[in-house]
Amino acid sequence: MKVSDAMTTQVSIARPTDSIRQVAQTMAQVESGVVPVVEDGKVVGVVTDRDIVLRVVAEGRSFDSPISEAMSDGEVLSVKEDDVLADATAKMANHQVRRLVVLNDAGALTGILSLGDVAKDYGAKQVGKTLEEISQESDEAQ
Template identity: 85%
Template structure:
């Protein structure tokens, strides 16, 4: 099975200058806990509902600040649409993440692969193994 068979292809994105409030409202509207931040056609970061809680709400930051102040920065882990799903779940395990950005052959965002997607299309056993691997290496609760 390929990543494209399991991924969520309807993805809302944000610009780094969008307000934190706007991105939170987008998350609520689309019922998703993650929004990729895109600039110049490239994914430059991800923001999760957890990022907003820990970096904005808990620290008393303004919801009118740009989302770039709340997003996770650094390397955005990705896979390609035609990658094997088992390899993608192994990548999730080894990097201890629950989501991967999916890129097409041109390197453009085409979806997101989450553990939920894997559960629906690949099976609960694989999700359990991946989640166990994500949690085991640090002993921390997954996020």
């Protein structure tokens, strides 16, 4: 099974200059806890509801600040549409994440792959294994 068989293709995006409030409202409207941040057709970051809580609410930042202040940037973990789903779940486990950005061959965003997508289309056994690996303490924390 390929990533494209399981991923969510209806993905709302944000621009780095969008306000934190705008992105939070988008999350509420589409009932999603993650929004990729795209600039010039490339994913430059990802923001989760957890990022907003930890980097905005907990630090007392303004909701009118740009989302670029709250997003996870640097290396955005991604997979390609035609990657094998088992390899994608292994990547989730290795990096201890529950979601991956899905890109096409040109590097453009085509979807999001979440553990929920995997559960729906790949099976509870694989999700359980991946979740167990994601939830383990990393070697640095031990």
